[in-house]
Amino acid sequence: MSSKEDEESEFNFEEEEEEEDPIGKYLGERNHLKERHGKGWAILPNHDQYDGDYKHGQRHGQGLYVFRNGARYKGRYRCGKRYGEGVFYYPDGSKYEGCWRKNMKHGFGTYTYANGDIYRGNWHKNLRHGVGTYFYKHVAATFKGTWKQGVRVGPVEIHYPKHKYHGYWDWYLPQGPGVFSFDCKYILNGFYKSDEVSKMSPSLGEEGEFEGEYEFENEELNPRLKFLLIPPSVWNSQTMHYYDFSKLPQQPVPLAISDSEDSPCDLSDSEKEESHYSYHEENEEEVEMEKLPTPEESCDMDFNKESGPKPPEEDDDKDALIFIC
Numbered sequence: 001m002s003s004k005e006d007e008e009s010e011f012n013f014e015e016e017e018e019e020e021d022p023i024g025k026y027l028g029e030r031n032h033l034k035e036r037h038g039k040g041w042a043i044l045p046n047h048d049q050y051d052g053d054y055k056h057g058q059r060h061g062q063g064l065y066v067f068r069n070g071a072r073y074k075g076r077y078r079c080g081k082r083y084g085e086g087v088f089y090y091p092d093g094s095k096y097e098g099c100w101r102k103n104m105k106h107g108f109g110t111y112t113y114a115n116g117d118i119y120r121g122n123w124h125k126n127l128r129h130g131v132g133t134y135f136y137k138h139v140a141a142t143f144k145g146t147w148k149q150g151v152r153v154g155p156v157e158i159h160y161p162k163h164k165y166h167g168y169w170d171w172y173l174p175q176g177p178g179v180f181s182f183d184c185k186y187i188l189n190g191f192y193k194s195d196e197v198s199k200m201s202p203s204l205g206e207e208g209e210f211e212g213e214y215e216f217e218n219e220e221l222n223p224r225l226k227f228l229l230i231p232p233s234v235w236n237s238q239t240m241h242y243y244d245f246s247k248l249p250q251q252p253v254p255l256a257i258s259d260s261e262d263s264p265c266d267l268s269d270s271e272k273e274e275s276h277y278s279y280h281e282e283n284e285e286e287v288e289m290e291k292l293p294t295p296e297e298s299c300d301m302d303f304n305k306e307s308g309p310k311p312p313e314e315d316d317d318k319d320a321l322i323f324i325c
Helices: 194-202 225-229 295-300
Strands: 025-030 036-043 049-055 058-066 070-079 081-089 096-103 104-112 119-126 127-136 142-146 152-158 164-172 175-180 186-194 233-242 275-277 287-290
Touching: 081 295, 096 295, 104 295
Parallel strands: none
Antiparallel strands: 025 036, 036 049, 049 058, 058 070, 070 081, 081 096, 096 104, 104 119, 119 127, 127 142, 142 152, 152 164, 164 175, 175 186, 186 233, 275 287
């Protein structure tokens, strides 16, 4: 592949204006302490605008925030920060729709880039982390794999219009044994190997080399890493035989996330509600009924754990997460 994933717009993106400064215009409800509380509309000192719910002077609940540069966020807030389900529209036309935590993409979400490429999968603190799929629009190819802190690693599947590749990813390139399958009739076994000699010099991408899959400017990286020179991976064919699903390499695997961060603050007016409801039926003992999760709680669920809840399946065949011939 030779396409580049668009660089995400929010890395140098300005955060929402804090509302501690009383300067600015506000029309809406207040509590007995004169704090913004309830429904309200505000024009902030930097000329951003917010229309939505407040609680004790902070954005809390459902709201729409419009930046002065044209970007906007519509979704849930908690204690003044994006938290829960929400959609962010960027000035370049790209869009992120999914879960947030403390103003960062966190949980399951879909990022649609300005060039039409789409990433759908798991995020952790603004980085792709866990199983996801990246659809390259201009070549109609889909990359399914595991990201670790924004870097693709481990088992992968790449689906081209007429063939598929199953193998392993090491940092930015395919490495080790892999299989190309053609129309579920034949498979070509082989392996990718980096050319260690070319580590210190750029490559021109000769025939047989895998190029275009590692685009530094398209990964969520420390900017200093963008200037590293990575040798291309060279494909070495070995055997070809009839298709056999059992001979395909391992599929992408989820990553465990140990993330137990507390909520950013607590704006409750009273003690927290019970997490269970109860009801009685005639001649029966008390039965507990589990409370349905709130939008914030559903975004806190760990979709990377195999035993945990899974994200909703998409109807679009081209972005399906399971590929079986």
